[in-house]
Amino acid sequence: MSKTEVVLGIDIGGTNTKLGFVDREGNCLVAATMPTEALTEVGPSKEVELFLQRLYSTADGMFAKISDTCVMKGIGMGVPNGNYYKGTVEMPPNLNWNEIVPLASILEKHYGVPAALTNDANAAALGEMKFGVAKGMRNFLVVTLGTGLGSGFVVNGDIMYGADGFAGELGHVTVNPEGRMCGCGKVGCLETYVSATGIRRTVYKLLADHTEDSEMRRISFDDLTGEMITEAALRGDKIAIEAFDYTSKLLGLKLADTVAITSPEAIILFGGLTRAGAHLLKPTHKYMEQYMMPIFKDKVKLLVSGLTGANTAVLGASALIWNELDKRPQL
Amino acid sequence: MSKTEVVLGIDIGGTNTKLGFVDREGNCLVAATMPTEALTEVGPSKEVELFLQRLYSTADGMFAKISDTCVMKGIGMGVPNGNYYKGTVEMPPNLNWNEIVPLASILEKHYGVPAALTNDANAAALGEMKFGVAKGMRNFLVVTLGTGLGSGFVVNGDIMYGADGFAGELGHVTVNPEGRMCGCGKVGCLETYVSATGIRRTVYKLLADHTEDSEMRRISFDDLTGEMITEAALRGDKIAIEAFDYTSKLLGLKLADTVAITSPEAIILFGGLTRAGAHLLKPTHKYMEQYMMPIFKDKVKLLVSGLTGANTAVLGASALIWNELDKRPQL
Incomplete structure (x- = not known):
């Protein structure tokens, strides 16, 4: 039996980061929430490093629950000050990441699948178009x-x-x-x-x-x-x-x-x-x-909005990467 | 020797209508101006009929000068209240055409080539992108x-x-x-x-x-x-x-x-x-x-604007149809 294709949707907020594995129909098969910032003050570049460690361990733990039946095809993110063209998070005012972080390429390298990011409002628009009231x-x-x-x-x-x-x-x-x-x-x-x-x-x-x-x-x-x-x-x-x-x-x-x-x-x-x-x-x-x-x-x-419930932002983020995968089927 | 491909660009203004045959490089090979409205009051549908008669005779006279060396590939128009999707001119406030005129399909049928229209500002934008300061x-x-x-x-x-x-x-x-x-x-x-x-x-x-x-x-x-x-x-x-x-x-x-x-x-x-x-x-x-x-x-x-001279609006109208022809090469 062929495995179900899923993507990892990530919504990075000022306080919490939400993650979910979402299939093509917009079903969130497994979801989790983790704090965006370290509990103690650590400084910008250490902050990003610790964020990535938490992200990897959370996502890996989630994927372990569905890895028998699912295959991960990509990663979509809704982030503050996200630059879609460059795949970067640029000096977000609400996060303690005082730099330009090439988050999409970092995650692409780590997981070996395509990754894309944009700001949360664009992700919400894509979510509405794919799964919500803006279908068609x-x-x-x-x-x-x-x-x-x-x-x-x-x-x-x-x-x-x-x-x-x-x-x-x-x-x-x-x-x-x-x-x-x-x-x-x-x-x-x-x-x-x-x-x-x-x-x-x-x-x-x-x-x-x-x-x-x-x-x-x-x-x-x-x-x-x-x-x-x-x-x-x-x-x-x-x-x-x-x-x-x-x-x-x-x-x-x-x-x-x-x-x-x-x-x-x-x-x-x-x-x-x-x-x-x-x-x-x-x-x-x-x-x-x-x-x-x-x-x-x-x-x-x-x-x-037709997207309700706890996983709304994750659905938007996943819609971004489903959209990219559909545009570039060779990836 | 193969003939030079040209399009007919038409700019319909409240007073005058400008016409020009334009090649792919934005050279206007022959141009003319005619009045948009009949000299005497004739009523809306007669107004459109007489406009088309003037348009055909003006364009035919222009094309006769270049027909030995050129072939006409399409028609682009910048018009008041032009609906690109429908190819219609819809109740323009400055013209005495009190109706919705399917101008693109009328000209497509008459000349047997693709025709498209939009409003004059969109035509100007396409002209700048193809021939003016917005190249690239x-x-x-x-x-x-x-x-x-x-x-x-x-x-x-x-x-x-x-x-x-x-x-x-x-x-x-x-x-x-x-x-x-x-x-x-x-x-x-x-x-x-x-x-x-x-x-x-x-x-x-x-x-x-x-x-x-x-x-x-x-x-x-x-x-x-x-x-x-x-x-x-x-x-x-x-x-x-x-x-x-x-x-x-x-x-x-x-x-x-x-x-x-x-x-x-x-x-x-x-x-x-x-x-x-x-x-x-x-x-x-x-x-x-x-x-x-x-x-x-x-x-x-x-x-x-980088488009200057008498034929600016005609260049914009011609850019519209060159753009369409490039998007749909099978036409």
């Missing part, structure tokens, strides 16, 4: 609403990487050149308004401007999370609901601009803030249509 | 600054047509939701500020706000043209120079946003306003870099 679509985008705002664009059936591999920074288009300071060094970027940290800033602005009571008045800025604001909105807290409306207005405006430029079939929202459901989706759709160029009105679907 | 580039955009603002994006080496064939409407991203009324039905679109008509509106705003004298105070709104404002700026008129600075600021801001989304190697400006030279280019570059996300700073070239 050739032009769409995924917007990830997490700590920041990421985006991955599919154009003519392929990820838009741009000239340098870093296209898709929708989180850093300007809402207001005299607005909020952004971690990227600019002022007024979309993600300073539309993200878990952005909506937290909006809540604090609203608490300052209004006199209305809110459960969030008892929480410090540092303690307040996107989940808390989502829960407050779902419980009917007016400040939280107004914060979602303001967030949605700016998101809707910039999505309408993005439609004018790229004419997608659908926009897929992904990430924690989508748990607010109608508090986010209804106003975002309303404002997007309000600011939409007439020729695009009522044409673009606004969807929530 | 796989990710760039062309911004056409004419009566309106058009744009054509090349992503991964192909035009980004989007889901419906109408991607690239950079002229209709929102600068200010409470700003100027736009012909598209929206408010505050970029082209209401950045285009020949946009800068005219800015001049009138500045003439209202300031007391400074200007040669443009002697010209009515209806008589003022982009060329006059360009000439005034080149002569040192302060209102004209300030109007170019304001235009450049908004263009630079939106170009920086566009870079964040698409990460192009270059942005190529095209059209009448570029004749203002440094009055447009220097401030546009300055503001673009000012609003640029740091990872893209000093990476993106801002260029002026």
